[in-house]
Amino acid sequence: MTPPPGWYTDPCAPHLERWWDGTAWTDHRRAPGQRAAAAPPPSAPRGGGPAGVKTVAVTTAAAVVVAAIVTGVILLGKDDGTGPVADPTVSATVEQTEGTTGPPTPSPSTSEPPADDPAVVTDELNGITLPLLDGWVRPKYVSDSAVLMTTDGTYDCPGEGSLCRHGLVISRTVTVNDETSPEALAKADIEEAAEEAYDRDSLDRKPYGGMESHEVVGSGPVAVAGRAGYFVRWRVKTAKGPGGYVQSLAFHSTVGVEAPVIVRYVFDAGEDGPPLADMDRITEGIRPLGDADTGGGVGSSLGPAD
Known part of the structure; x- marks a missing residue:
């Protein structure tokens, strides 16, 4: 089962995270824990004809799954009277065997506490x-x-x-x-x-x-x-x-x-x-x-x- 789009450990550079668009790795990379303002734009479909259409369909289905997950996070966030607030620390990481090129396997992760803890x-x-x-x-x-x-x-x-x-x-x-x-x-x-x-x-x-x-x-x-x-x-x-x-x-x-x-x-x-x-x-x-x-x-x- 193909994992949804998201930031995962880069199999070629484990010290970085790389964007998985739902079907393949993209060229977008970032340091672990870095908060991006928005997800990278979706990659163009690979191949032509039915293969290309299939890629778009898989990506769209994965996006729906991600949207459902994000919606759940928003609804569970704290409400201070101005509307629902999403948890900004929600992220995903993967563990992947070095040398493999297939899709990553998502695994749960914990975010580092902020360097400037207000407490x-x-x-x-x-x-x-x-x-x-x-x-x-x-x-x-x-x-x-x-x-x-x-x-x-x-x-x-x-x-x-x-x-x-x-x-x-x-x-x-x-x-x-x-x-x-x-x-x-x-x-x-x-x-x-x-x-x-x-x-x-x-x-x-x-x-x-x-x-x-x-x-x-x-x-x-x-x-x-x-x-x-x-x-x-x-x-x-x-x-x-x-x-x-x-x-x-x-x-x-x-x-x-x-x-x-x-x-x-x-x-x-x-x-x-x-x-x-x-x-x-x-x-x-x-x-x-x-x-x-x-x-x-x-x-x-x-x-x-x-």
Whole structure:
């Protein structure tokens, strides 16, 4: 039974996909997974007389089958109020023995997930992904490349400076410290993290009037991306504004030389700041790249502190 027209693995170049018009291969090729705006035009019938007519009939019948399949996909798609929506990831691939010239044998396939998954942010250097929660966005107009996500929007800083954000999540790779214990790393990092967040910025200004005091409101071991980690959380008071919470989370990377990683959380206090529970939710949602099943928080309590 001849398979319907579609994109299949090219028997002459397995790294590409090639258009099968229902009866023969065409010259149309594309990279696997590439989404075409439209199918290539149908090839001209091969041969003459009855053979040509037979080819057209087979192609037309195959097109009807494809149309029925596409219609079924459209009807099963989600409806947001503007009409039925087709699933754009529907595709077909084939497995064909090298050297054969006959029609391909369709087989089911799965599409690669989009590189820019809207549900997570990716830290390629440290080999982890973090969940992008409601109210959080990827960094925009942020000069520090270590910032992974921020709360949506900005506001006028209460002290010196122009614009501030209610929340930041930052990652850093530890490269100049001989210490490898996550507990020691987190305890050593928290003071610097608090000063950079609420004391002086890179231009030596005091966006919050300077940091006046701090209180340790949480610390302890926690599993992060399947690795043992440790966190320290401070409540910081500032000369201006409500102050905030700063957390240093240390654990070992799962890539390369497994260098220690520090993830810093900076949350403004007060009603405009992000929920403090987001620190725990982000920590529990950290995953190694390519492993959606290895989570964090195992055997540890990270309840938000007042």
